[in-house]
Amino acid sequence: MEHFPHTPPNLTKNQSMVMAALLKANGPLSAYTILDQLRSKGLRAPLQVYRALDKLVGYGMAHRLESMNAFIACRHPDGESGSMVAFTICESCGEVAEISNDRFDSQLHKLAGGAGFNVKKSTVELFGQCEACA
Amino acid sequence: MEHFPHTPPNLTKNQSMVMAALLKANGPLSAYTILDQLRSKGLRAPLQVYRALDKLVGYGMAHRLESMNAFIACRHPDGESGSMVAFTICESCGEVAEISNDRFDSQLHKLAGGAGFNVKKSTVELFGQCEACA
């Protein structure tokens, strides 16, 4: 289950349906919201959704927002490395945006490195106000 | 509910008990684990714990680890500003450490600022290996 971003493997039926739901939404969805949207297409149980989400996240095609218990399609721009991903979450309008930045990523590794810690995976979620709401 | 770190208000009975449980533990605890530990002291319901935790987090005396659904006593060193807090979480031994760094904090604000986003609160949780386990 190792994939570079934007080189998706062939998705299974459930994985495709869940991915489509994430792409159609323009914001994060909870697993149960996804389930409700896909009941008409035959999904019946939470596990069917969670299993698909696990794969999609593993493939780098979706992200989990830890602070919201929700999932969102990966939209980080092509050309950026797959390294670090941060999210901005607007407390006014709920908009979630993805930021990817190599310099920041190395800062982050350096910060942790200073404490003798070797970073493999990071969760960075920023709350505040987006440009439109400010 | 505004407090500088390390200038704790007078805690109520429940708040003190929950804080004591967090301090005694040398790692994160789930709300239900805390509840179990405090049943012998009279606590009976999850809400009693969650309410205390909300206050303690608000006072800056405890932190919530979003990626673990767990809580940990604040231990960031005196003298550091209260700005940003990051956590390192060792995937081998489970050790959780707190890092606070002003320079990184400003990097983080700058990164978001570049996208027109104004950061009020941040969640930074880093997974990998601690010094001892590496």
Added chain:
DNA sequence: CTGAAACTGTTATGTTATAACAAATAATAA
């Protein structure tokens, strides 16, 4: 003292996530 604000206790319920098992499907190699 008294009224407002904060805290407490309690029951019930809502939300998020996984365990365990059996069956179907797809990918691989002989």
Added chain:
DNA sequence: TTATTATTTGTTATAACATAACAGTTTCAG
């Protein structure tokens, strides 16, 4: 192809995390 192995699927049940609503109590400033 056919046997073998991996993965995916479907399903039921349950675990783990969190809050709603309401009533009663304590605290404390005015």
